[in-house]
């Protein structure tokens with residue numbers, strides 16, 4: 087069977103779709119169209135809520151929102167994917183959350199941004215936002231596959247955030263510091279109004295990643311640094327494998343992992359586990375051969391020895407080694423490409439997520455194994471796990487062959503047909519028209 091590739095909308099096409107849907111639904115023109123990308127994380131998984139590092143990039147697959155403010159406090163949302171108009175009152179969401187449906191995301195960002203502005207002593211801006219955007223009409227067009235672990239929800243939050251920023255004349259999207267407030271608004275929308283205890287990686291990726299770069303994201307300080315990630319110059323492509331198995335971050339598994347880490351941090355006497363990772367990782371530390379006697383490195387073992395609970399031990403082993411792997415990959419990116427090391431780090435990240443963090447699933451493991459056998463420079467699950475997507479770095483001339491190998495492995499295992507995205511790092515969230 088031929089592998090099926092999902093293409094991204096070109097910005098003009100995405101904007102046209104969102105605008106036309108808006109005009110058809112609301113019988114009026116939108117004020118503008120804004121775009122925000124989905125993401126994949128190259129390495130640094132389940133590290134964000136532990137104050138560690140992650141390394142995401144923005145996908146060309148993005149969400150487009152056509153917007154117009156309303157004078158009453160209604161949110162009216164129409165989407166290509168959910169063609170029934172969703173209607174919600176903002177004042178209702180303010181009182182009754184967490185809630186489900188697109189209104190919780192959209193309204194959550196509006197309420198979240200007002201809160202974030204107040205928390206940052208920007209009372210005037212918060213008032214301006216509430217005056218200018220009492221309610222909102224929204225039409226959504228998306229080429230980010232839904233429920234695939236590619237952050238379609240964060241992309242929606244970020245598209246709304248840059249849109250309302252401009253509609254209210256706040257000017258936050260014009261600076262890095264302002265963008266971080268928009269990230270915080272998206273995160274609050276998700277944590278409070280949707281009720282998913284996620285860590286901020288996804289909104290940061292959508293709002294702060296740059297074209298042709300990966301973003302080194304330090305989730306302890308929220309400092310960022312872009313590293314050029316010029317795969318074409320290396321003859322490589324990033325292939326995303328959508329296993330077409332669903333994942334739901336609001337279900338208990340993600341929250342349970344997070345709670346275990348927080349308990350372990352308390353026992354180890356730190357606020358976040360990331361504090362236990364040294365600033366500089368010794369090049370002799372074994373972070374990649376999980377079966378070797380010297381895995382994990384001594385500084386990790388010293389912490390694990392203080393824990394009694396076997397589950398805490400394996401979760402913490404993943405988190406500490408994963409932060410260190412991410413740190414090492416960032417160093418390697420600075421020093422120039424070392425493909426063999428990249429491969430080892432990506433592969434070890436997956437193996438650690440599978441064995442120690444237990445967030446992989448059969449489909450992800452089969453996808454990763456098939457890509458590795460086909461000669462990939464590293465393959466791993468990306469995002470929260472329990473389904474969703476894997477990523478693999480492959481020679482550009484091997485993209486089709488690798489995808490075919492995965493299709494064959496899926497068919498042999500009796501899984502659903504997977505889908506693929508061939509991607510390069512794309513521009514950040516912003517206005518399209």
Ligand code: GLA
Pocket residue numbers: 127130131132133134135284285286287288335469470471
């Ligand atoms: C999901 C969450 C993120 C992050 C990743 C795992 O994508 O939304 O905050 O925790 O899982 O790295």
